[in-house]
Amino acid sequence: MLRRKxxxxxxxAILPTFAIFGWVRLFPIIETLRLSMHEWNLLSKNKPFxxxxxxxxxxxxxxxxxxxxxTAIIAFGAMAVTIPMSLVxxxxxxxxxxxxxxxxxxxxxxxxxxxxLVPAAMAWKWIFDAKLGPxxxxxxxxxxxxxxxxxxxxxxxxxxxxxxxxQTLGYGVLIYLVGFRNLxxxxxxxxxxxGASGVQSFLYMSAPLLKPITLYVSVVxxxxxxxxxxxxxxxxxxxxxxxxxxxxxxxxDMLENSFQNFRVxxxxxxAVILLSIxxxxxxxxxxxxxxxxxx
Amino acid sequence: MATVEINELRKSFDDVETLHGISFxxxxxxxxxxxxxxxxGKSTILRLVAGLEEITSGDIYIGDNIINDIEPxxxxxxxVFQNYALYPHLTVAQNMGFSLKLLKKSKVEIERxxxxxxxxxxxxxxxxxxxxxxxxxxxxxVAMGRAIVRQPQVFLFDEPLSNLDAKLRVQMRAELKAxxxxxxxxxxYVTHDQIEAMxxxxxxxxxxxxxxEQVGRPLELYDKPVNQFVAGFIGSPAMGFLxxxxxxxxxxxxxxxxxxxSKPTYATLDGGYIIGLRPEHxxxxxxxxxxxxxxxxxxxxxxxxxxxxRLADQExxxxxxxxxxxxxxxxxxxxxxxxxxxxxxxxxxxxxxT
Amino acid sequence: MSARxxxxxxxxxxxILLFVICILLLTPLILLIANGFxxxxxxxxxxxxxxxxxxxxxxxxxxxxETPLLQWMFNSFAFAILSTIAIxxxxxxxxxxxxxxxxxxINIIFVLFLATAIIPFEVYMIPxxxxxxxxxxxxxxxxxxxxxxxxxxxxxxxRQNVIASIPDELLEAARIDxxxxxxxxxxxxxxxxxxxxxxxxxxxxxxxWTAFAWPIIVTTRKASFTIEVGLANFQSAYTIDLSLxxxxxxxxxxxxxxxxxxxxxxFVEGIAASGMKD
Numbered sequence: 021m022l023r024r025k026x027x028x029x030x031x032x033a034i035l036p037t038f039a040i041f042g043w044v045r046l047f048p049i050i051e052t053l054r055l056s057m058h059e060w061n062l063l064s065k066n067k068p069f070x071x072x073x074x075x076x077x078x079x080x081x082x083x084x085x086x087x088x089x090x091t092a093i094i095a096f097g098a099m100a101v102t103i104p105m106s107l108v109x110x111x112x113x114x115x116x117x118x119x120x121x122x123x124x125x126x127x128x129x130x131x132x133x134x135x136x137l138v139p140a141a142m143a144w145k146w147i148f149d150a151k152l153g154p155x156x157x158x159x160x161x162x163x164x165x166x167x168x169x170x171x172x173x174x175x176x177x178x179x180x181x182x183x184x185x186x187q188t189l190g191y192g193v194l195i196y197l198v199g200f201r202n203l204x205x206x207x208x209x210x211x212x213x214x215g216a217s218g219v220q221s222f223l224y225m226s227a228p229l230l231k232p233i234t235l236y237v238s239v240v241x242x243x244x245x246x247x248x249x250x251x252x253x254x255x256x257x258x259x260x261x262x263x264x265x266x267x268x269x270x271x272x273d274m275l276e277n278s279f280q281n282f283r284v285x286x287x288x289x290x291a292v293i294l295l296s297i298x299x300x301x302x303x304x305x306x307x308x309x310x311x312x313x314x315x
Numbered sequence: 316m317a318t319v320e321i322n323e324l325r326k327s328f329d330d331v332e333t334l335h336g337i338s339f340x341x342x343x344x345x346x347x348x349x350x351x352x353x354x355x356g357k358s359t360i361l362r363l364v365a366g367l368e369e370i371t372s373g374d375i376y377i378g379d380n381i382i383n384d385i386e387p388x389x390x391x392x393x394x395v396f397q398n399y400a401l402y403p404h405l406t407v408a409q410n411m412g413f414s415l416k417l418l419k420k421s422k423v424e425i426e427r428x429x430x431x432x433x434x435x436x437x438x439x440x441x442x443x444x445x446x447x448x449x450x451x452x453x454x455x456x457v458a459m460g461r462a463i464v465r466q467p468q469v470f471l472f473d474e475p476l477s478n479l480d481a482k483l484r485v486q487m488r489a490e491l492k493a494x495x496x497x498x499x500x501x502x503x504y505v506t507h508d509q510i511e512a513m514x515x516x517x518x519x520x521x522x523x524x525x526x527x528e529q530v531g532r533p534l535e536l537y538d539k540p541v542n543q544f545v546a547g548f549i550g551s552p553a554m555g556f557l558x559x560x561x562x563x564x565x566x567x568x569x570x571x572x573x574x575x576x577s578k579p580t581y582a583t584l585d586g587g588y589i590i591g592l593r594p595e596h597x598x599x600x601x602x603x604x605x606x607x608x609x610x611x612x613x614x615x616x617x618x619x620x621x622x623x624x625r626l627a628d629q630e631x632x633x634x635x636x637x638x639x640x641x642x643x644x645x646x647x648x649x650x651x652x653x654x655x656x657x658x659x660x661x662x663x664x665x666x667x668x669t
Numbered sequence: 670m671s672a673r674x675x676x677x678x679x680x681x682x683x684x685i686l687l688f689v690i691c692i693l694l695l696t697p698l699i700l701l702i703a704n705g706f707x708x709x710x711x712x713x714x715x716x717x718x719x720x721x722x723x724x725x726x727x728x729x730x731x732x733x734x735e736t737p738l739l740q741w742m743f744n745s746f747a748f749a750i751l752s753t754i755a756i757x758x759x760x761x762x763x764x765x766x767x768x769x770x771x772x773x774x775i776n777i778i779f780v781l782f783l784a785t786a787i788i789p790f791e792v793y794m795i796p797x798x799x800x801x802x803x804x805x806x807x808x809x810x811x812x813x814x815x816x817x818x819x820x821x822x823x824x825x826x827x828r829q830n831v832i833a834s835i836p837d838e839l840l841e842a843a844r845i846d847x848x849x850x851x852x853x854x855x856x857x858x859x860x861x862x863x864x865x866x867x868x869x870x871x872x873x874x875x876x877x878w879t880a881f882a883w884p885i886i887v888t889t890r891k892a893s894f895t896i897e898v899g900l901a902n903f904q905s906a907y908t909i910d911l912s913l914x915x916x917x918x919x920x921x922x923x924x925x926x927x928x929x930x931x932x933x934x935x936f937v938e939g940i941a942a943s944g945m946k947d
Contacts, residue, residue, distance in 0.1 A: 022844075025850075026770060026850065027770070027772055029770075029850040029851075030766045030770035030772060030775055031774065031775075033762055033763075033765075033766050033850075033851075033854075034762070034763055034766045034767070034775065034778060036759070036762075037759040037762060037763040037819060037824075038763075038778055040759065040818050040819055041781075041782065041819050043800075044797060044800075044815055044816065044818055044819065045785050045793070045819070045821075046781065046785065047796070047800075048793035048794070048795075048796040048797040048800070049785060049788060049792070049793045051793070051796035052792060052793045052795065052796055055795075055796065109690065112683055112686065112687060113687065115683065116680065116683055116684060116687065119680070119684060121684060121687070121688070124691070125687050125691055126937075127929075127930060127933060128691035128692075128694060128695055129690075129691060129694060130929070130933075130937075131694075131695060131698070131926055131929065132694055132695075132697075132698070134875070134925060134926060134929040134936070135698060135922050135925060135926060136878060136879040136896070136897055136921065136922070136925060137879055137881055137897060138881065138896070138897045138900040138901050138918070138921075139701070139900065139918035139919070139921050139922040140697070140698075140922075142701065142900065142914060142915065142918040143697040143698055143700065143701035143915075143918065144697055146700070146701070146704065146911065146915065147697055147700065151715065152712065152713065152715060152717055152911070153717065154700065154716075154717050154719070157715070157716035157717055160716070161716070186694070186697070189694070194937060218679070243787075243789065244789075246789075247789045247791050247882075249791070249881060249882050250881035250882070250897065250901070253881075253885075253901055254901050271791050271882060274791070274795075275795075275882075275886060278795050279886070284795065287795060288795065288796075291791070291792045291793065291795065292792075294789070294791065294792055295788060295789075295792045298787060298788065298789060298792070299787070302787050
């Protein structure tokens, strides 16, 4: 009897949240999957079923492929820069935990992550500015040639990778710091007695023992890398201010297809591909974690 | 020559001094146990010798060298931690060979050294396992193997057996002792278990609250404890203490209930003292000083009887090496050899010499 | 050199290194703020100056009086606050139910929450956009809110906390004493969740404040932009005036950074908790 009453309370209490969730999460997700198999140009009532045609077309679409490769390069590039740097930085900050500057270090490292995307991108946009930015000023001052950072297709991707890494570094450091704090202290004392220097201790003990965290941070930064949009929008806009013209990313391509090219089904197919990539990365993370027997 | 000399060692943590000028010497090849209740500073001394903590003042010598400012890895010592501190991500062989790998020894050399140590400890078959696949006793051995491989001058043990179950502990005690006999390396062994200290050590250092109470061979500490603390700490079951009064030159000590114990006293002052009675010295009959006590509880283990009795309104423990069945509440006479009775100053706790 | 002195020297060098790295990391932001104080002419100078020669407040004045920045700030703030309230309340209740009422149907609901947690918003925001459009909520705070009413991670966080720090016995005791379920939630559970709820609130606020992709498709009229969207589109309307742009960005950035420095503990707690999710 009591159990019954509790059951009804539970259902009633969770119903509002579940209803909202169903409306803003479940329904749109299912809609995306459904639309990906249809053709819809926003205006007509007609949404014919086209099967996998959208997907087939996508893989022949140069703009999509361009966006896909750019996004992948940005995601993996940012990860490749962020992971080792945040690990090393966290190691050093952890080593100096007892310093009175420890709070300053943690705060300063994390501020780039806290600053919202657009102002941060604005800050870097000026730095990278070919004609007015300090980066080129420093390079020229050192005797080199000014580079068209935001105009060259290759260089602008590098700029985005730098910006994204700069923003993600603080997050990585934070998570690694938590990891360091949970490492068993006696293992390091034993290593110290065995003759390990600070660097050796880091290479042979810390880094391997932190593998689960490295895995987690990798996947998280990869996934957010694949969703990159604001940074490309701001940094890589051309002189007319048209956003992201220089560097196409997946989300941009998707939104363009949906709202400018009036091909919602096509855009939905792109979204499904993005979803598949994210799911695959998550699966890999789980697989790798379990393979090591977890923790 | 791996003698160890501790000289006026002091250690403070954040302005609180926890070691108050410790001094003692350890001869080459000796097995020295540091015992005492928790917080007495024994682990701190070990960690100072290892170099894991900084010395506040005082000196530590290994051989003729003062090692205060030498890095842990250059002190030629090895340590076995209480929780073994094995490298969880390395195999047993890699754990044991780690120090040699850091010294850039060749693979062949490392393999040989690891194999040798593994054979001594009987863990040859576990070389490819990870620590989490091992039992407590096996991990213990791997930790020791890791220490042996370094061929150090001094072994440091930090309560290595306290995480093992009782039976395993007894077995490992014997093995450790045998290992020490075989390797003849100077060993400093920290434990809170005085039985371990007594059975394994050549020399025992008893500590309390950051001070050394007594240093000596196990039996010395048992027969001639320097004060009440050491007397009560060493020996199991613990010595019983009762207040008694006596006069200079008298042959009697009087308990608070009026009972008189015939024991020549060497007191230099009249007044109250503390009498110490070891449970195992009290017998049912025979020659000696006798007294009466009321039985309050009795435990039979088959070969021994442990009694809790009330004498002069104090509880004392009596350990009889025979079966003795008596109803609770009975008053019984007991006998003790007067020379086994110890007398302590009631203010300082120091033992009066007999 | 003795071991002690060597350690001290290494620590000193590391401190210097860390200091330099931190300053380098903060440099872009410092430059941005500095630029806000430069005159438009000075911004066009080459090589660029680090700090303004003639610092002026005209940019900031202009930004607040002649651009819709204040309106955008209001939009962002309202959106973020409402989103935070929605997320905290739904997560608290849902997390509690899922954590302490292990019925079959509730568990199924939980699996659904969990399964969709890893799906990034960008994947399904287009159909949601059409929903919002159909409701006539485009260009409104309500429309913005629709995408940020619930947070799967928030539900998960509360569930973990509820399981870890609210013993069943406490709830049983309250029930035996005759308390109603709702009363138990409000007066027993919620007070115990203060810490995680605060962390979640900070996280939710931050998420809404920095949202970009969703606001940019939902708001098309200048007056309804959020700060992020407004600033991003700033460049097309005010392209030449870099100093104005910098001032606007700085004006937006400084409050967030200040808020972070003050609320650092809650923030860090929230983000670290997300790291323990797996």
